[in-house]
Amino acid sequence: MRDDVLHERRHNLTSPRLRGEVGSRAPGRDPGEGAPLQPEHIAAAPHPNPLPASGARERASFVESLSMSSDKFISIEAIAKRYPGADGGEIAVFENLWLSMARGEFGCVIGHSGCGKTTVLNILAGLDQPSEGTVIVDGQAIEGTSLDRAVIFQSHALLPWRTVLGNVAYAVTSKWRDWDRTKVKAHAQTFIDLVGLTGAEHKRPSELSGGMKQRVGIARALSITPKIMLMDEPFSALDALTRGTLQDEVRRICLETGQTAFMITHDVDEAIYLADKIFLMTNGPGAVLAEIVENPLPRDRGRIDLHRHPYYYAVRNHIVDFLVSRSKTFATDVPDHDPRSVPIVRIGKSELVIASVSESKQASWPGLSRPSTSL
Ligand SMILES: Nc1ncnc2c1ncn2[C@@H]1O[C@H](COP(=O)(O)OP(=O)(O)O)[C@@H](O)[C@H]1O
Ligand SMILES: [Mg+2]
Numbered sequence: 001m002r003d004d005v006l007h008e009r010r011h012n013l014t015s016p017r018l019r020g021e022v023g024s025r026a027p028g029r030d031p032g033e034g035a036p037l038q039p040e041h042i043a044a045a046p047h048p049n050p051l052p053a054s055g056a057r058e059r060a061s062f063v064e065s066l067s068m069s070s071d072k073f074i075s076i077e078a079i080a081k082r083y084p085g086a087d088g089g090e091i092a093v094f095e096n097l098w099l100s101m102a103r104g105e106f107g108c109v110i111g112h113s114g115c116g117k118t119t120v121l122n123i124l125a126g127l128d129q130p131s132e133g134t135v136i137v138d139g140q141a142i143e144g145t146s147l148d149r150a151v152i153f154q155s156h157a158l159l160p161w162r163t164v165l166g167n168v169a170y171a172v173t174s175k176w177r178d179w180d181r182t183k184v185k186a187h188a189q190t191f192i193d194l195v196g197l198t199g200a201e202h203k204r205p206s207e208l209s210g211g212m213k214q215r216v217g218i219a220r221a222l223s224i225t226p227k228i229m230l231m232d233e234p235f236s237a238l239d240a241l242t243r244g245t246l247q248d249e250v251r252r253i254c255l256e257t258g259q260t261a262f263m264i265t266h267d268v269d270e271a272i273y274l275a276d277k278i279f280l281m282t283n284g285p286g287a288v289l290a291e292i293v294e295n296p297l298p299r300d301r302g303r304i305d306l307h308r309h310p311y312y313y314a315v316r317n318h319i320v321d322f323l324v325s326r327s328k329t330f331a332t333d334v335p336d337h338d339p340r341s342v343p344i345v346r347i348g349k350s351e352l353v354i355a356s357v358s359e360s361k362q363a364s365w366p367g368l369s370r371p372s373t374s375l
Helices: 039-044 056-068 117-125 164-175 181-194 210-223 240-257 268-274 312-333
Strands: 010-012 019-024 074-084 090-101 106-110 132-137 149-152 228-232 260-264 277-281 289-294 344-348 351-356
Touching (some): 090 277, 312 344
Parallel strands (some): 106 260, 228 260
Antiparallel strands (some): 010 019
């Protein structure tokens, strides 16, 4: 990383409230890659934490969060998905999609219906295959489903004739076939306790509320200690109260266990609460990953007081603005978008920092001069 990385060109945003800064990171193969920032660069950067920037603890956490992005635990490389079109040709849901995540990161994908979010998740799960490209998880190319990757669906997909314990134990047995009943039961119970279902072990799905069923789904997914937890709008069918409680549980568990998670959501607040990185996808067909928003809120954020954080509205407005106006017109607004160097958006106090992965992009990155960036 060069010394001048965080002192690059500065553009005025059209918004009266935000100013942008374009920096560059070390050239990398695809989004999220690049050498971690050194402490001297952190000091020069707008601090992402509302607490005093001089505090050693906050600075260390920033270094840590950026260092994580150099590790490519999940690497989606140039995937495309095409279906036969009505005229005999092909319709591409997306083409040349690149995305990477570090071990222990929580990534959320946001985009309008039909842009291909579920397709990406299914490809990651091994339930679907890309028309082109590769997905690598922990150094291995994905080929079919694996107990290394657990999926939590919006519908609970529980076995109705089995109890809570039976459903979780079934998953445990699929992974560890040689375990005896006592060991399987003890292991399943640990995860039933973890999701707060102690006491409901012997109930069947028909006796459970929607929230409880989803807890079983989460316990079942976690019980096989997957490398990645994949979630496709897991809470969207739940009432607000249950949704909030389960968001808390998932966040607590992921932080406690260092679980890597990839989640699709339509709920901007859910993404801001849960995610380390928020992936913004444009509308399909021909959807692209337009931006990666790094969550500027501290790791010890709470769901209830999320909106009190000084950066909350800036990050929320940025995402909503993308969904409302920029996701439709992105392809024409940004004709030279490079899917391998997707802009990383960092929102700091009164500033919006865009760090482009590729140095060559810094002279032409257009996001900050677009009128629609206004908040
Ligand atoms: N079997 C299929 N044949 C043709 N088109 C499909 C098929 N499955 C999905 N699609 C299309 O792929 C696009 C992306 O679907 P999906 O990944 O489910 O989107 P999202 O999850 O973002 O709402 C949609 O436009 C959908 O119509
Ligand atoms: Mg979907």
